[in-house]
Each structure stands twice: as C-alpha cells, then as structure tokens.
Amino acid sequence: xxxxxxxxxxxxxxxxxxxxxxxxxxxxxxxxxxxxxxxxxxxxxxxxxxxxxxxxxxxxxxxxxxxxxxxxxxxxxxxxxxxxxxxxxxxxxxxxxxxxxxxxxxxxxxxxxxxxxxxxxxxxxxxxxxxxxxxxxxxxxxxxxxxxxxxxxxxxxxxxxxxxxxxxxxxxxxxxxxxxxxxxxxxxxxxxxxxxxxxxxxxxxxxxxxxxxxxxxxxxxxxxxxxxxxxxxxxxxxxxxxxxxxxxxxxxxxxxxxxxxxxxxxxxxxxxxxxxxxxxxxxxxxxxxxxxxxxxxxxxxxxxxxxxxxxxxxxxxxxxxxxxxxxxxxxxxxxxxxxxxxxxxxxxxxxxxxxxxxxxxxxxxxxxxxxxxxxxxxxxxxxxxxxxxxxxxxxxxxxxxxxxxxxxx
Amino acid sequence: xxxxxxxxxxxxxxxxxxxxxxxxxxxxxxxxxxxxxxxxxxxxxxxxxxxxxxxxxxxxxxxxxxxxxxxxxxxxxxxxxxxxxxxxxxxxxxxxxxxxxxxxxxxxxxxxxxxxxxxxxx
Numbered sequence: 001x002x003x004x005x006x007x008x009x010x011x012x013x014x015x016x017x018x019x020x021x022x023x024x025x026x027x028x029x030x031x032x033x034x035x036x037x038x039x040x041x042x043x044x045x046x047x048x049x050x051x052x053x054x055x056x057x058x059x060x061x062x063x064x065x066x067x068x069x070x071x072x073x074x075x076x077x078x079x080x081x082x083x084x085x086x087x088x089x090x091x092x093x094x095x096x097x098x099x100x101x102x103x104x105x106x107x108x109x110x111x112x113x114x115x116x117x118x119x120x121x122x123x124x125x126x127x128x129x130x131x132x133x134x135x136x137x138x139x140x141x142x143x144x145x146x147x148x149x150x151x152x153x154x155x156x157x158x159x160x161x162x163x164x165x166x167x168x169x170x171x172x173x174x175x176x177x178x179x180x181x182x183x184x185x186x187x188x189x190x191x192x193x194x195x196x197x198x199x200x201x202x203x204x205x206x207x208x209x210x211x212x213x214x215x216x217x218x219x220x221x222x223x224x225x226x227x228x229x230x231x232x233x234x235x236x237x238x239x240x241x242x243x244x245x246x247x248x249x250x251x252x253x254x255x256x257x258x259x260x261x262x263x264x265x266x267x268x269x270x271x272x273x274x275x276x277x278x279x280x281x282x283x284x285x286x287x288x289x290x291x292x293x294x295x296x297x298x299x300x301x302x303x304x305x306x307x308x309x310x311x312x313x314x315x316x317x318x319x320x321x322x323x324x325x326x327x328x329x330x331x332x333x334x335x336x337x338x339x340x341x342x343x344x345x346x347x348x349x350x351x352x353x354x355x356x357x358x359x360x361x362x363x364x365x366x367x368x369x370x371x372x373x374x375x376x377x378x379x380x381x382x383x384x385x386x387x388x389x390x391x392x393x394x395x396x397x398x399x400x401x402x403x404x405x406x407x408x409x
Numbered sequence: 410x411x412x413x414x415x416x417x418x419x420x421x422x423x424x425x426x427x428x429x430x431x432x433x434x435x436x437x438x439x440x441x442x443x444x445x446x447x448x449x450x451x452x453x454x455x456x457x458x459x460x461x462x463x464x465x466x467x468x469x470x471x472x473x474x475x476x477x478x479x480x481x482x483x484x485x486x487x488x489x490x491x492x493x494x495x496x497x498x499x500x501x502x503x504x505x506x507x508x509x510x511x512x513x514x515x516x517x518x519x520x521x522x523x524x525x526x527x528x529x530x531x
Contacts (some may be wrong), residue, residue, distance in 0.1 A: 133530045303435030311528045316516035
C-alpha cells in the first residue's frame with residue numbers, strides 16, 4: 001500500500017507541477033487567438049518533455065551526477081560557460097515571470113497593486129527554500145496545483161460545440177485573420193512553454209537531492225510518463241476555455257484576469273477559489289523550482305557544494321546565488337515591467353536555449369563510462385534523435401519569427 | 410594497480426569531493442612539475458608529473474587566456490588524492506583545505522549569520 005501511495009503521490013505532484021505561469025499564459029493566449037488549432041504542439045511538447053526528463057532523471061540516478069556538472073565535463077569550460085550564461089539568463093527570466101505570477105494571483109484575490117506583493121512573494125520563496133525539506137515543498141505545491149483541474153471542469157460546464165473544437169484540434173489550420181508566421185511563432189512559444197529547460201536542471205538535481213538509485217527508476221518513469229501527459233491535458237483545457245469563451249468575443253489575453261475569466265463564467269465563485277489556489281500553487285511551485293535551478297546550475301558548473309539536503313551553511317555559495325537571483329528578479333519587477341510580457345518572451349527564449357541542455361544529456365545518456373549498462377536503448381535514441389531535429393528547428397526559427405511577427409503582434 | 414589517465418579527459422573539469430563526499434570544486438587546471446621551455450630536452454629527461462590540482466581564478470585564464478601569478482594559485486596537492494573515478498576523491502576534509510576559503514568566507518560572514526542557516530531543513 002505504501003508503494004502504491006508513493007506512486008500516486010509522485011504522479012499527482014507531476015500533474016500539479018507541470019503547469020506554470022508560462023503554460024497558463026501561453027495556452028490562454030493561443031486559445032483566444034487560434035482556438036484549438038495549436039493543440040498538436042502541446043502533444044509534441046509533452047512527449048518531448050517526457051523523453052527529456054526521463055533521460056536526465058536516468059542519468060542522475062545511475063551516475064549520481066546532475067546535468068551541469070556533466071555539461072562542463074563534456075563540453076569543456078568555455079562552451080560550458082557559454083551554456084551556463086544562456087541557461088542562467090533564461091532561468092532568471094522564467095523566475096522573474098513566476099514571482100510576478102504569484103503577485104498577479106494575489107492581486108486577483110485582493111485587488112491590490114501586484115508590485116506591492118513582489119517582495120512578499122520573493123521572501124516567501126526564499127524562506128521555503130531556506131527551511132523546508134525538498135520532498136515536502138515538491139508535494140505541497142504539486143498537490144495544491146491540482147486545483148487547476150477546475151479548467152477541465154469548466155470546459156464541460158461551458159458546454160462547448162465539441163465537434164467544432166475537435167475539428168480545430170484534429171484538422172489544424174491557420175485561422176482566418178492570422179498570418180502563418182504568427183501561427184508558427186506561437187507554435188514555438190507553446191513548445192517552449194511545455195519544454196522549459198529549467199525542468200531538466202530541476203529534475204536531474206532533484207533526483208540527486210532525493211538520492212534516487214537504479215531501483216527508483218521505475219517509479220520515476222511512472223511519475224513522468226503518467227503525470228506529464230495528464231498535466232498536458234490541463235494545458236489543453238486552459239486553451240479550450242479560452243477558445244470557447246474568449247475567441248468568439250475577440251478578447252485578447254493580456255492579463256491573468258482574462259485567463260481565469262472563462263472559469264469564473266462557467267463555475268462562479270467556487271470555481272474562482274479553485275483557480276486562484278491552483279495558480280498560486282503552480283506559480284509558487286515553479287518559482288521554487290526556478291530559484292533552486294539558478295543555484296544548481298552555477299554551483300554545479302563551479303563544483304561547489306549544493307543541495308537542499310544540506311543545511312544552508314554547508315552549501316553557502318549555493319544559497320548565496322539563490323538570494324542574489326531573487327534580489328535580481330525583484331529588481332526587474334520593480335521597474336514595473338508587466339510579468340505577463342516577461343512570460344511571453346521567456347517561453348520563446350526557452351525554445352531558443354533548448355539544444356544547449358538537450359544535446360549534452362543525449363550524449364551522456366549514451367556514454368557507458370557514466371551509465372554502465374543503462375545507456376540509452378534503441379527506442380530512447382530514436383525518439384531522442386527525432387526530438388533533436390524538432391528542437392533544433394524550433395530553436396533556429398524562434399528569433400527570426402519573433403522579428404518578422406513583431407513578437408506575435 | 411597501474412591505470413593510465415588522460416589528464417584532459419579524466420582530470421580536467423572533474424568534480425572534486427572531500428573525504429565526506431562533499432563537493433569542493435571542479436578541477437579548474439593542473440600544475441605540472443617544471444618543464445624547461447624554449448630549449449631542447451636532454452635525452453632521457455624525466456617526464457613531468459602533476460604536482461597539484463588548481464582551482465579558482467585559474468579557470469578565468471584557462472577560458473580567456475593568460476596565466477595568473479603563482480601566488481594566486483589555489484592548490485590541492487596530488488598527495489591528498491584518494492581516488493580518480495568519474496569524480497576525484499580526496500583523503501582530507503573540505504574545511505582543512507586551503508582551496509575552500511571562498512566557501513568558508515561566504516558561510517562565516519553571510520549564510521551562517523542568517524537565522525536558521527546552520528539547521529537542517531525541516
């Protein structure tokens with residue numbers, strides 16, 4: 001029974017932890033402009049993150065080494081540093097977006113200017129990282145994040161024209177009034193939102209934090225292969241809600257209140273409570289993950305002591321990096337820049353940076369010095385290579401499309 | 410047992426762990442015993458040996474070129490190495506090593522002074 005409970009807990013936290021501010025905003029924006037015609041991208045992205053997370057979790061469990069230690073060993077200090085710079089920058093952007101997301105969710109409840117909540121949100125993230133055990137922080141935010149299921153409930157309550165939604169999803173085409181370039185720009189944004197690189201830093205470092213061994217791989221695989229696809233369904237439900245309510249009225253999503261509007265229309269106050277708790281948990285959980293990732297990447301590159309399983313004094317520079325990161329995120333938000341805007345850019349830059357983390361992992365997963373007999377099998381390598389091509393195309397096309405479309409305007 | 414190492418492949422950029430398995434640094438560079446430069450080596454000259462692993466500012470010069478003065482080198486003597494595998498293990502504890510001074514400085518002046526800094530997470 002204990003084992004079943006552990007598997008169930010892992011799957012549930014994976015579902016709740018899948019969605020972050022990037023998924024919330026991007027799916028709602030896409031749903032309100034393109035209906036369900038980009039649903040296939042979510043499917044591609046979810047399979048990609050399954051392949052990717054599974055591989056990095058396996059590398060960490062078998063070799064006991066986290067991603068960035070290996071990136072430096074294999075790419076050398078120079079390419080490793082370039083990789084670290086890009087990875088850290090994009091992670092900081094995502095972190096800023098998540099902390100802004102916490103503030104926006106608190107604004108939804110209280111109506112108070114979100115800037116006032118930023119220091120509170122950053123302090124909350126810091127104190128949890130400072131004092132709370134890794135497994136507890138994972139479980140609490142993951143389980144509370146499950147209240148985002150209200151998006152799926154809302155889809156049914158709204159009683160949509162299922163045939164039309166299904167047709168948009170299964171026979172995708174560029175809606176009239178939208179340029180093909182814009183369609184593809186948002187396809188890349190959605191892909192980047194599903195596959196954000198911090199999840200890989202976090203997943204592989206988390207495996208070391210929790211001391212995974214070969215024997216835990218089965219459960220890890222179950223968490224990923226069941227939890228992430230169900231999390232992807234939540235993403236689709238967010239897009240569907242926007243497609244049902246916002247698209248016909250030509251409402252463009254520019255704030256979090258528009259993301260939750262369809263849910264409130266479907267389920268009233270109770271639905272509103274659920275969605276706010278869900279968004280708070282999802283953004284808070286992702287803020288923890290990105291903040292930890294900022295410490296993980298730098299500490300692992302330089303070989304410093306890191307990890308939440310140690311008291312902070314035993315990983316001093318790791319904690320100092322995270323404090324500095326949180327202060328930087330607060331400083332960015334203090335300029336008054338819109339967190340939604342940061343989110344929209346961060347998912348696209350995530351897509352640009354994907355090959356930087358993906359390629360080293362694929363190489364290591366085939367290196368028997370680290371992996372022994374657990375190197376990639378044929379299926380993992382076949383999928384890995386297909387995704388390598390997809391990721392490279394998305395990465396190369398992202399910036400030109402951003403310029404051509406004026407960032408999807 | 411004799412084993413052959415490739416310094417580039419098996420030593421440089423490897424993670425260094427102390428006797429308790431705590432990460433100390435990555436191998437930023439190596440210090441070799443003196444090899445005379447710009448002269449022909451005499452026949453039968455001894456091969457240079459690795460005297461110590463280096464860490465710290467030497468990483469910057471390894472990436473961007475140049476060479477810090479020897480006084481800025483932070484050394485881990487080769488004699489304190491217990492094993493070289495996918496990580497380099499030491500026989501000493503981290504606090505006893507000179508190279509850990511930045512970690513100790515940040516700990517003693519910042520992190521340990523914040524309430525709860527020395528406690529295990531709960």
